[in-house]
Amino acid sequence: MGKATGFLEYQRDETPERSPLERIRDFDEFHGALSEEERRKQGARCMNCGVPFCQSGMMLHGMATGCPLHNLIPEWNDEVYHGNTWHALSRLLKTNNFPEFTGRVCPALCEVACLCGVNDRPVTIKENERSIIEKGFTDGYMQPCIPEIRTDKQVAIVGSGPSGLACADMLNKRGHHVTVYEKNDRIGGLLMYGIPNMKLDKTVIDRRVELMKEEGVRFITHTNVGVDLLPKALLEQYDAVVLCCGAEQPRDIQALGREEAKGVYFAVDFLTRNTKSLLDSHFADGQYVNAKDKHVVVIGGGDTGNDCVGTVLRHGCKSVVQLEMMPKAPDERSADNPWPEYPKTCKTDYGQQEAIAVFGKDPRRYCTTVNRVITNEEGNVTAIEIVRLAFDENRKYSPVPGSEEVIDCDLLIIAAGFTGCKTYIADAFQLELSPRNTVKTEAGKYASNVPGVFAAGDMHRGQSLVVWAIAEGRECAKEVDAYLEGYSNM
Structure with missing residues (x-):
């Protein structure tokens, strides 16, 4: 000490x-x-x-x-x-x-x-x-760490988010030949397109990817495994395949008029288009959803919802409201939530801080959900009807009669979380899925029901944090290494 x-x-x-x-x-x-x-x-x-x-x-x-x-x-x-x-x-x-x-x-x-x-x-x-x-x-300490000895084993990593990159890094340093496939035009997955640039500058990701390339990892973009490249071809070419495709199936809302309304976007789609346009042309191409001079409503009070709030403020929105179904958490720990438990307290993140600075009030409205999406003759959203929710002792909620309210909304962003992986890739590999729509494995393990096919990160764990994705990628790499070599010294 x-x-x-x-x-x-x-x-x-x-x-x-x-x-x-x-x-x-x-x-x-x-x-x-x-x-x-x-x-x-x-x-x-x-x-x-x-x-x-x-x-x-x-x-x-x-x-x-x-x-x-x-x-x-x-x-x-x-x-x-x-x-x-x-x-x-x-x-x-x-x-x-x-x-x-x-x-x-x-x-x-x-x-x-x-x-x-x-x-x-x-x-x-x-x-x-x-x-x-x-x-x-x-200071120049971060130099390529190239394995002195290489095995003859080939591993394919599908998905270049935090779990895929961590798994690739571990297996490459072990000496295996690693190829990472990414369906998008840039490496990084959630890190690249799911997190705004002001929170994670994309040059930071590029810097790491370049280092991994020098260390021997091969990256292939614009390749959607399960569509552009079929599993049979991968399994014939590689000794093991690790699926790190994330939990990309967004949770939708059930509101009257939602299906027909224009101007409604899922949060990750909105953030992806924003970051891609920023990186491609600094928004000159117009290939993004512009919130300038619009009344914006963000559904969801989590980190992704906060990222959307910060993004629309940078566009110059006219107003922003963030809806949260749950009650506001206390500002201080309650007696039944002692250290070292995770504190169930209210957190005001950077996006909300910025909204307070711009509009003079917190954008969040608690215990509130959307009843109806209102559109004009062209089908564009112009307003939404919201309703207050009441919770009973079992934390079950119900609408409060007479609490309906119509608020302006030109852009509706749904940041209500995810419901597991997109099933097309699981179906292509004939993988068993859990009730949570994640790849089914033994508890604490990463091997799927298909020999030689593993899963890690959100596709295996469900929607979670970057740090958990890295942890999953590391642990999965150990299991893949043992599968390939009969043991692992990781």
Whole structure:
């Protein structure tokens, strides 16, 4: 422990951000950086607990707390304090393939379980992680790690999201020949097109992909496996196939007039078109859904809904409302939600902060759903009818009579989550699916019912976090390695 009294001497100091009204002018990342001296102080705040819950990654009452990757957090916080970038980086990369991703988009389950956060504010674990990897790139430590010995085994990874990239990275470093197939025009999957650029700059993904290419991973884009390339061809060419295709089937809403209405989009489709147009032409091609001067309603109060709020504000929307079916969570932990459980508290994210700065109020409306989508003669949405919901003691909800209200809406974005994988690829491989529409495997395993075919990430786990996808990709790689070699030393 570098600074035994660090948690008593130093306060939590987060990286500076551009103000909401300034940052909505562009799609650039808006987090700055602390000085080297200040970052070392943040590392010094780590208490090096005898039982570090921050790296536990355990489930408590159905909720995850602590890092699912079991990052060696006290170890690299100690190295941060001592200014040992190389040693901090080596400990960080031992458990996390892509800290530059999690250091930007992870909700920091580690900080939730930080002991320092019980009586004070938690250690800036997520920001420390990001600073380590960024300094690793800046100082030239992130060089290609090319395997000295190659096996004769060929592995195909279908899908280049976080689980696919993690699985590919692990198997390539083991010495297998790895090819990653991606249906889109750019590598990254959810990271590239499901997360806006201001949250994860796409040059960060490209930088990592280039490094993986130098290490020997082969990437093939514009190839939709199951449509452009049939499973039979893959299974004949490769010794193992890993499906990391995500949980891309969006959950729709049941509202009168929804099917016929124009101007209704699923969130990931909306975000994908936005990012692609931004990267292709900085919106000059017009191939995106423009929210400028529109009344926008976003259905869904999660991270994706928040990303949509931040995006439409950058377009210059006239107004934005975010509907959430559930009641507002408390601002502080309740007595029946003690540390180190994940805190069921209200979180105001960057998009909501920006909406408050622009319009003077929180865009979220709780206990509310859509009854009806109202259109004009051309079929374009012009308004929606919403209704309040009441919950009983069993958390079952019902509409509140007389609470109906019509609000303006020129653009309706559905961010209500996902219902598992798109079945065309599962059908093509003749895979068994679970009741949750995910690839069925034995508990804790990744092998499907088809020999040589594995699944990982959201396609296997269901809709989840980037950090869980990376963890799944790593664990799946071990199972694939054992399948190919008869054992695994990963």
